[in-house]
Structures are given as structure tokens and as C-alpha cells.
Amino acid sequence: MKQEIIADLSRITEEEQAILDGKTEVEKERYSSGQKFVMDAGKLLKRGKLIDIRPHTRFIRFPAHSHNYVEMIYMCQGSTVHTINGDRIELKTGELLILNQNAVQEIEPAGRDDIAVNFLILPEFFDQTLRMIGAEENQLKDFIVGCLKSGEVPLCYLHYRIADVLPVQNLIENLVWTLLHHQSNKRSINQITMGLLFLQLMNYTERVQVGEQYFEQEMLLGVYRYIEEHYREGSLSELAEELHYDFYTLIRMIRRLTGKNYTELVQNKRLTQAAYLLETTGLSVADISERVGYENMSYFHRIFKERYGISPKKYRVEKKIE
Template sequence: MKAELLEKLTPITEEERRFLDGEKNIDRSIYMEGQGDTVNSKKLLMDGKLITVRPHTRFVHFPEHSHDYVEVIYMCRGSTTHIINGTKIVLKEGELLFLSPRAKQEILPAGENDIAVNFIIMPAFFQNTVQMIGTEQTPLHRFIIDVLTGTNSSSSYIHFEVSDVLPIQNLVENLIYTLIYGTSNKRNINQSTMGLLILNLINYTDRVAGENDDKIVLSVLRYIENNYRDGSLTELADRLHYDFTWLSREIKQRTGRTYTELLQDKRLAQAKFLLRNTGMKISDVANETGYDNISYFHRLFRGEFGMSPKKYRDSCK
């Protein structure tokens, strides 16, 4: 991270000074309403704002809590230790931890040289991100967005080990800089930067840390993303060294859709992209997306989108 930003984030705050002077517990009134254990966005966000950034509070144990917003933690220097839904996560320099509103988080005390920032983000902020991904949202895209916004029922956090990915580091620093120093068109810039960040992170889902069930789902979705034309669940099960029946059941349980449905989602998303952005014959589009039977492709496309491939292409002109 650039020295200018680190210098801005390093000074000890008044809250941290109290901990250094002997205070053992957080002041709940800074974060929460009443006796609940949910950190309230109204305590941290100015009225009308959808995103802000604040330095991570050091020197204190933060007991288990949840949030009514999406939290993104970026480790600028050093490390911090988090217990997320009972799983210990050590966040290291350059790494990102996304927590949906469903996540339960406990934080162990950080030292003076452990510098992190917390992005406080209302789910509505991600609407622009969804628009940037576009109408061809693949199952992989949807999974990431659903986790971040808390609409995924089986997952509530993602830990990205991307300290060596320069574009991602630059985008995070740009976001921090704009939120701290401000600029004209700040909201549009922040939403566009977050959209670019998510799009880049989607390309690095192989950097998701841990050995939890999400890694299995992401492996499946990456396989479909790259092998939608001729991939098969049999080949995937062999590649991942899982029993075919177990993997099929796990996919359905974790995503709410079968492998075949996920594959079809990706194929049709790709077909829409080709119809809108190329002059390929419709028969070639069908073949390119894994459909050898052109009649079946037409029937499937019409059933999914309420119009023929030709009508869809014409509507995009």
C-alpha cells in the first residue's frame, strides 16, 4: 500500500487510546443499539450514504456479532484474526474478507502495526455491480453476488488470497483513497470501482482460501465456466476425485440447482452474449454453446426468455 494511505490509517484513534490506557471492552454504544449483538449501519454510515471506510479498531477483543450491512475487510499491513461462523481466519497483508449480513464474526486483538480497513456497505450499493456484470450473469457470477449481498442461504463469507494480484490491489487502494479524500462524482466512481473489483475477483475464485464447502461449489462453477460446451458431471467428478452421486447431491444442496441446470444457465448466457455481440449464424451460436440440435436450442431459448434467438438479436439492435 502507498505510504500516503498507510500514514493516514496508522495513527491511534481516541477509541484505541482508551484500550491502551486499560479499557478492556468495546463501547457498545458506538456500534450497536440496546443490548443486541448486531452492528448497526446507522451508527457508522452518514444519512443517505451506501458505503464508507474506517480503520479497523486495534488492541481489543471484539466479541461475536453480526452486521446489518456487507462488511469488506482489507489488510493493509500485518494481520488480523477473525472467527467467522466458528472458523478461524487469519487475514494477511493484501487479502480481502467479504462478510454478508448473515455472518457471525469475532475478532481477536490486533497490534499497533496491524493496519486494516473495514468497508461498510449497504447491499443496495451492489446494484451497479450487478449491472456491470450484465444480463449474461453466469452461475459463477450469481454465486459471488449472492454471497456478498446475503441472499445465498448456504454461504456468508469469502476470503480472497490475492495479495500478489496487482489490478485488485490497485482497485482497493483507489476505493480507499476516494472514500477518504473524496472527489467529484464520488458515488459513481466508488460504484464503478467496486464493480471492477468484483469482476476481477470473479477471475480469481481459485484464490478463495480454506477447505469449506464453498470451495467445492466454486470448483464446480469454474469448471462449467470453462467447459460449458462439452463438459460433463462425470468428467468433473473424476477431476475433483469425488463420487458422482455425492457430488451431484452436493451441487443441488449448495446451489439449489442441478449440474444440468447450472450448465444450461451458462450455455444460454453465452448464447445471449454471442447473439448480441457477434454476427454468427444462429446455428453456429447453438453449436458454439454446446447444442448440436438446433431445434432443441430454439425451443430451450424461447422457453427461457420468451422469444426466439432471432427476435432476441433483433431486440438488441
């Protein structure tokens, strides 16, 4: 990260100066409105803003707290130690930690040279941002976004070890720069940049740590990633080998966690990809059928109609009319 940004984020704040002068506890009223220590977007975000940043407050321990917004923590320099729902995480330079509203977090005191930036993001920001990821349905995207936006997925954090991934580093730096400085069209820039950031992060889900207690969700993340990459020619046996799972154990876990079997998940991906190609390309129906993994055209027509209620050709015509 540019030293100019590091210098901006390294300045001793009024709060930090009070800590250096002897304050021994976090001033909860600065962050929270109620008796429970819940970081409150109403106190930390200016009215009307969906996203903002603030430097992480150093020199003091933050006791257990939660958030009523999505928090994304980027380690610009040094490291910080977090305990999230019992999992101890050391966040190192260039790494990213994303917490949803189910996360209970504690943070050990950071030193002067441990510079982290906290992104405060209201869930509705993602409704606008994630349109940038693409129009087609995507099970991997839906799983990751579900982790962030709702309590439906029992996964409270994503720890990305992406310090060596230059595109991700550049996009985060762009976000920090835009939010630190007053620029025209800032909201549009932030939405587009965040969309591009999530596109990149979806390419590095093998770099995500979610904690031992969430091993099933980590497995599911691997299943969705594999299907996204191999929906045309992949196999369940290859997936089991890649994830180091017993074949029959994996079958049972996929069914229990998704309500579908592996073949149904693959078919869902193939059909949504076919629909996307029908909407956005001039490829023939036969070419699309082959591209998504179906050599038998009559079978493709039948299952597409079962899914969408109309033939692939009619689907294309109706989407063009819309």
C-alpha cells in the same frame, strides 16, 4: 499499498488512545444501538452514504458481534485473527475477508503495525455496482452476490487469499484512496471500481476459503466456476476429478443443492450466453449456436424457444427494438 495510505490509516484514533490509556472493553455504544451487539450502519455511515471505510480499531478484543450491512475487511499490513461462526481465520497482508449479515464475528487484539481497513457497504450498493459486471446472466456471479446480499445462501463469509494478484490489489487501493479523499464523482468511481473488483474476484474463486462447515457451498462454487470456464466442452467426469469428488456423490450433491442436474446447469449457461451474444454481437445464429456448444442447429432452436418463448432470430429483433 502506498505508504501514504498506510500512514493515514496508522494514525492513533481517539478511541485507540483511550484503549492505550487503560480502557479494557470495546465501547459498544459507539457501534451499536440495541442490547445485542450489532454493528449498526446508522451509527457508522453518514446519512445517504452507501459505502464508507474506517480503520480497524487496534489494541483491543472485539467480542462476538454481527452487522446490519456487508463488511469487507482488507489487510493492508500485518495480520488480524478473526473467529467467524466458529471458524478461526488469520487475515494476512493483502488478503480480503467479506462478511454478510449472517456472520457472527470475534476479533483478537491487533498490534500497532497491524493495519486493516473496514469497508462498510449497504446491500443496495451492490444493485448499482454489479451492473458493471455485465448484462448476461451468470450463475457464478449470482451465487457470490447471493452470499453477500441475502440469507438464502447459507454461507456467511468469503476469505480471498489474493495477496499476489496485482489487479485486485490495485483496485482495492483505488477504492481506499477514493474513500479517504474527497474527489468529484466519487460515487460513480466507487461503483465502477467495485464492479471491476468483483469481476477480478470471480476469476480467483479457487483462492476462496469458506470454512469446513460450508464445504458443500465451496463445492458448489467450484461447480459454477467450472461451468463458466468449460460450458462448451466440459464433462461431469472431468469436473468430479478436478474437485476430487466421487462421480455419483457429486451427481447427488448438485441435484440436492441446486434442484438441477449438471446437464441442466450447463444448458442454462449456454442459453444465457447465447442470448447475450444475440443482444450484443452481429454474429449469425449459426455461429452463436456453435460458440456456445451446440453443433445441431435445430436442437439449439428448439431449446432456445423452450427457454425464451421465441426463436433466436426473433429474440435479437425484439431486443434491438427495446
